[in-house]
Every structure is written in C-alpha cells, then in structure tokens.
Amino acid sequence: MAEWHRVAALSDLSLEAPLGVRIGDLQIAVVKLEDGVYAINDVCTHEYALLSEGFCEEGRIECPLHQACFDIRTGKALNEPAEVDVATYPVKVEDGAVFVQVP
Amino acid sequence: MARTVIIGAGQAGRRTAEALRDLDPEAEILLLGEEAHPPYDRPPLSKAVLLGKDPGNGLFVRAPDFYAGKRITLRTGTRVEALDLAAKQVVTAAGERIGYDSLVLATGARARPLPVPGADDPRVHTLRTLEDAQAIQAALLSKPRLAVIGGGLIGLEVASSARQLGCSVTVLEAADRLMARCVPPAISDMAAALHRGHGVALHLGRTVRRIEPRPDRLLLDAGDVQVEADLVVIGIGGIPNTALAEAAGLAVQDGILADACGRTSHPDVYAAGEVARFDHPFFGRQVRLEAWQVAQNQPAAVARAICGQAQPYDEIPWHWTDQFTWNLQVFGTPDPELELIRRPAGEDRLTAIAVDAGGRARGAVLINNGREATPVRRLIGAGKALDLAALRDPAVPLRQFL
CATH class of the missing domain: 3.50.50.60 (FAD/NAD(P)-binding domain)
Structure with missing residues (x-):
C-alpha cells in the first residue's frame, strides 16, 4: 500500500538544489523547481551514483559521475550513457512540509 | 539509395x-x-567486468x-x-x-605491446576487448600477485579493481608521475597517495626491461627495482x-x-x-x-x-576515470605549465581549474565533485579572463564566474 512520508520542510529546499533522502530502502532526490516540488529515484540508471549530488538546472539533473541527464519532472533519461528513465514519485506539500509517496 | x-x-x-x-x-x-x-562500450571492462559485477547496459x-x-x-x-x-x-x-x-x-x-623479452608469456595480458577483460578477471579469482606496467588510466583502473578483489598489486610507471598525459602534477601526486593508501606498491620512473617467465612466477626487471608477480597487465596506451x-x-x-x-x-x-x-x-x-x-x-x-550537413566537432574535451574512492573527471587541457587553482570542496572532493597567463580557464580536474562538471565546462567554453583572487577562494561559488 502506497504511503506518504514526510521528507523535509519546504523551507529546507532551495530552488534547483536537490536534497537526497531515504525512505526505507529507496533513495530519493527531492528537487524544488519553479512550478513545484518533484521526487525522483536518486540512483542513476547507468552506474551507481546519487543524482542529488549532481548539477541541476532548467528542470534537468546531471549525474555527477558520467553526465547522464534526467528530466526531473518526468524521470526521462535525456542522454547517454543513461538509457533507462528514473522512477518518479508523487509529492505533496502540506502545512510547510514536503511528503513523498512511495509504493 | x-x-x-x-x-x-x-x-x-x-x-x-x-x-x-x-x-x-x-x-x-x-x-x-x-x-x-x-x-x-569499453569503459566497464577495466572496472565492472574485472570486478565480476554486472555492467548492466553500460557494456552492450x-x-x-x-x-x-x-x-x-x-x-x-x-x-x-x-x-x-x-x-x-x-x-x-x-x-x-x-x-x-x-x-x-x-x-x-589496439593495445600497445611492450617490446621486451618475456612479454609474450600467457600470464602477461593487455586489456582492450571483452575477451581480454574476461581472461584477466578469471586470472584475478585466484588472488595472484599482480604487476601493472603503466600508470595511466587503464593501468590504474586495473590496479584499483584488483586491489578491491584482494590481490597484491604493484604498478610500474616509466614517467615520474601517474597519468602524466592527462592531469597536472599536483593531481598525479594525489593519485599516487590514493593508490598507496589503498595498498598499491608504486614504482615511478621505472621502465621494465624484461619479464623473466619462471614456471611458478614472473620476474620483472626494472633496473634497481625487481618485482615478482603471478600475473602482469600492460597498459601503456593504444596504437590506432x-x-x-x-x-x-x-x-x-x-x-x-x-x-x-x-x-x-x-x-x-x-x-x-x-x-x-x-x-x-x-x-x-x-x-x-x-x-x-x-x-x-x-x-x-x-x-x-x-549527409551534406557538415558541421565541426568542437566539444570541450572530457574524460573520466573511476579508481578506488575517486571519480576523476578532466575537462579541457589542464596542461602542466598552467597555473592550477585548487578549490577544495570537502574531504576527498576537489575542483581544480587550470588558468593561462591571461586568467582564462583552459582546463579543470574534478575529484568526486561532478556537480561542478557543467559549471567548469562553461567556464572553459566562455574563455574569458576570470577574477583569480575570487577563484582562489573556494567559498565563492563557481556560478558567480559564469
């Protein structure tokens, strides 16, 4: 059953400054963009690396190891070496707190 | 058609x-x-494949x-x-x-062969193809004493993988520093410390003159240094x-x-x-x-x-290597004669920017700091004179220079 987890206060997030969080075994990157807060799987689909350690701009996040880029809103892999998209998770903001829903 | x-x-x-x-x-x-x-793609050969890990879709x-x-x-x-x-x-x-x-x-x-006696022994390998990597991986399973000839990217990645598998590893490099073709001396020194810290025996400025095959071992003669090994990997570059x-x-x-x-x-x-x-x-x-x-x-x-739409290939050069705890990325041409401005970003994390006499960024090296890949690429691409006093202060964020 999918559950909502509080991961951060909204005030903890700066624009395009990804925050890496852990929910159970899942590593998740939470990113505030101009139109809202998004959550994607934090692990690059190419090789093990945390996307939250990477450069973020214009709705894209760049893997710090090998420069694969992903669309933060859709999880889509935008260039090689990544071929596989990252998972996205629903996010809601309530009373100044950010919640992520994981399966 | x-x-x-x-x-x-x-x-x-x-x-x-x-x-x-x-x-x-x-x-x-x-x-x-x-x-x-x-x-x-060949990058996983010296890393995931040698380590016996599934390279996923990074290979095929x-x-x-x-x-x-x-x-x-x-x-x-x-x-x-x-x-x-x-x-x-x-x-x-x-x-x-x-x-x-x-x-x-x-x-x-193809892998450049080492023109010395004994290099044709079956225990002496080069690493170029999937079969080469699989043969080395199989040989590493018995935890041999490995000697790596060549302290460039391939040699050091092989050394790192073999150490992680528990082999004793010696690296012999003819130049007086590691990765001399791609990083400035200060980074070579840090890489030497990294490898020595992980138990690799490093011999710099040593040229292997001959490999003497014995039934139970290989003896490498590098003048004043003699190395005994069970397995040798040569990584001294490629020939087109x-x-x-x-x-x-x-x-x-x-x-x-x-x-x-x-x-x-x-x-x-x-x-x-x-x-x-x-x-x-x-x-x-x-x-x-x-x-x-x-x-x-x-x-x-x-x-x-x-297709008749010719347009030059003009990317800012970039390559990376993964060794032990390091992801090392090199951008542009951080040539030894340039001034290297070091911007530490925490333990085992560094951005180093090579600037020319006009204060322009010509190259950069990142150690475990890939979040600055795009900023340094843009700095190099912009090619404009930078405020070096500010650049020397790691507290001043790179985006301030863009």
Missing part, C-alpha cells in the same frame, strides 16, 4: 550508424565488425534487436582485408566485395588501427588524418572515433583522442558530413 559502409563495430561505429539513421531514414547502413560481439548499450529495428545491417565476425577506393568497394577476409557510396573507418585502436587506410593510400600519421568533420584525404572516406586524428577547434590543431566522449559524439559530425 545511398549506402554507407562502416568498418568497425565498436562504440564509434555504432554511433555513426545511429546518427546516420537519425539524419537519413532512407540510408542503407552496413556496420562491419571484426569482433564476435555486437557493439559495446543496445538490445540485440535494436540494429534490425533501426535497419542497420550489423555483421559481426567480419574482417575487412582491403579497401578499393577506385571501385568504391571493401574486400572482406572471405573475399566478398561490398560496394559503398560513403565509407567510414571506425577501426579503433590504420593499416587499411595506409594500404589504400589515405593520409595517415598516428591516426587517419581528418578535418573537423571527420573527412579524410579521400572525398568518399571518413574517419570516426579514436582512429581519427582530426582538426579540433578547442586545441587549434589535429588531435587523436582515446576517450568515450569522442567515440560517442564525433561520429555525429561524420554522419552530418556524409
């Missing part, structure tokens, strides 16, 4: 085929590879049915023996003649596979000479990837680069040239 024949089904060959297909839905594309495998990037789906005719196990430029045909080892309208040479490079081009009379000089769009000295023939020595606007001269980035993206310029 125009037919392009691509010789060499490695990463550069694959990328040429893919880029050509994207540009021209009608093109007939033949990709001929000597190896038994469909195209694969495309699924087996990808090529048919893109109407790319892939013929593996096909060796080309000769080019007949006058007849616009290639001749395979089986004697088959295949005609083309455009020909792409993506024949890559230019024999076909040379025999056909193309201009060759440590690589097939090409312009910034991959066009060789013959109008129907192009060179892609690490076999090409091409005009590179960033360097302002001809270079031959053995790097994933070049195999990945220079072929797109070749494909455009074939």
Whole structure:
C-alpha cells in the first residue's frame, strides 16, 4: 500500500538544489523547481551514483559521475550513457512540509 | 539509395550508424565488425567486468534487436582485408566485395605491446576487448600477485579493481608521475597517495626491461627495482588501427588524418572515433583522442558530413576515470605549465581549474565533485579572463564566474 512520508520542510529546499533522502530502502532526490516540488529515484540508471549530488538546472539533473541527464519532472533519461528513465514519485506539500509517496 | 559502409563495430561505429539513421531514414547502413560481439562500450571492462559485477547496459548499450529495428545491417565476425577506393568497394577476409557510396573507418585502436623479452608469456595480458577483460578477471579469482606496467588510466583502473578483489598489486610507471598525459602534477601526486593508501606498491620512473617467465612466477626487471608477480597487465596506451587506410593510400600519421568533420584525404572516406586524428577547434590543431566522449559524439559530425550537413566537432574535451574512492573527471587541457587553482570542496572532493597567463580557464580536474562538471565546462567554453583572487577562494561559488 502506497504511503506518504514526510521528507523535509519546504523551507529546507532551495530552488534547483536537490536534497537526497531515504525512505526505507529507496533513495530519493527531492528537487524544488519553479512550478513545484518533484521526487525522483536518486540512483542513476547507468552506474551507481546519487543524482542529488549532481548539477541541476532548467528542470534537468546531471549525474555527477558520467553526465547522464534526467528530466526531473518526468524521470526521462535525456542522454547517454543513461538509457533507462528514473522512477518518479508523487509529492505533496502540506502545512510547510514536503511528503513523498512511495509504493 | 545511398549506402554507407562502416568498418568497425565498436562504440564509434555504432554511433555513426545511429546518427546516420537519425539524419537519413532512407540510408542503407552496413556496420562491419571484426569482433564476435555486437557493439559495446569499453569503459566497464577495466572496472565492472574485472570486478565480476554486472555492467548492466553500460557494456552492450543496445538490445540485440535494436540494429534490425533501426535497419542497420550489423555483421559481426567480419574482417575487412582491403579497401578499393577506385571501385568504391571493401574486400572482406572471405573475399566478398561490398560496394559503398560513403565509407567510414571506425577501426579503433589496439593495445600497445611492450617490446621486451618475456612479454609474450600467457600470464602477461593487455586489456582492450571483452575477451581480454574476461581472461584477466578469471586470472584475478585466484588472488595472484599482480604487476601493472603503466600508470595511466587503464593501468590504474586495473590496479584499483584488483586491489578491491584482494590481490597484491604493484604498478610500474616509466614517467615520474601517474597519468602524466592527462592531469597536472599536483593531481598525479594525489593519485599516487590514493593508490598507496589503498595498498598499491608504486614504482615511478621505472621502465621494465624484461619479464623473466619462471614456471611458478614472473620476474620483472626494472633496473634497481625487481618485482615478482603471478600475473602482469600492460597498459601503456593504444596504437590506432590504420593499416587499411595506409594500404589504400589515405593520409595517415598516428591516426587517419581528418578535418573537423571527420573527412579524410579521400572525398568518399571518413574517419570516426579514436582512429581519427582530426582538426579540433578547442586545441587549434589535429588531435587523436582515446576517450568515450569522442567515440560517442564525433561520429555525429561524420554522419552530418556524409549527409551534406557538415558541421565541426568542437566539444570541450572530457574524460573520466573511476579508481578506488575517486571519480576523476578532466575537462579541457589542464596542461602542466598552467597555473592550477585548487578549490577544495570537502574531504576527498576537489575542483581544480587550470588558468593561462591571461586568467582564462583552459582546463579543470574534478575529484568526486561532478556537480561542478557543467559549471567548469562553461567556464572553459566562455574563455574569458576570470577574477583569480575570487577563484582562489573556494567559498565563492563557481556560478558567480559564469
């Protein structure tokens, strides 16, 4: 059953400054963009690396190891070496707190 | 319908085929590879494959049915023996003649052999192909004493993998520092400390003169240093596979000479990837680069040239290596004569920017700090004089200079 987890206060997030969080075994990157807060799987689909350690701009996040880029809103892999998209998770903001829903 | 024949089904060959297909839905594309495998990327060979880890889709990037789906005719196990430029045909080892309208040479490079006695012993390996990596991986399982000849990227990645598997490892490097061709001395020193800290025995400035094979071991003679080993891996660079081009009379000089769009000295023939020595606007001269980035993206310029949409390949050079706890990335040309400005970013994390006399960033090295990849690339690309006093202060964020 999918559950909502509080991961951060909204005030903890700066624009395009990804925050890496852990929910159970899942590593998740939470990113505030101009139109809202998004959550994607934090692990690059190419090789093990945390996307939250990477450069973020214009709705894209760049893997710090090998420069694969992903669309933060859709999880889509935008260039090689990544071929596989990252998972996205629903996010809601309530009373100044950010919640992520994981399966 | 125009037919392009691509010789060499490695990463550069694959990328040429893919880029050509994207540009021209009608093109007939033949990709001929000597190896038994469909195209694969080589970076995992010295890391995931040696470690016995699943390299995932980092090795065979495309699924087996990808090529048919893109109407790319892939013929593996096909060796080309000769080019007949006058007849616009290639001749395979089986004697088959295949005609083309455009020909792409993506024949890559081979491991440079070490010209010393004993290097032909079966316990002495080079690392180039998947089979090479699998043979070394199998030999590492018995935790041999490994001697690596060559302290460049491949040698150090092999050393790192073997140490992680519990082997005792010695690295012998002829130069007086590690990775001398790609990083400045200060970074070489840090890499030496990294390797020594992980238990690698390093001998710098030592040239192996002979390998003496004994039944139970190999003895490496490097003058004042003698090393005993059970397994040797040689990583001293690559030699471009230019024999076909040379025999056909193309201009060759440590690589097939090409312009910034991959066009060789013959109008129907192009060179892609690490076999090409091409005009590179960033360097302002001809270079031959053995790097994933070049195999990945220079072929797109070749494909455009074939389609009459020539546009130079002018990316800022980039390569990476993963060794022990390090992800090391190198951008541009951080040449030793440039001033290196170090911006520490925490333990085991560093951005170092090489600036020229005019205060312009010409190169950069990142250690575990890939979040600054795009900022340093832009700094180098902008080519404008920087406020060096501010740049020397790691507390001033790089975006302030963009």
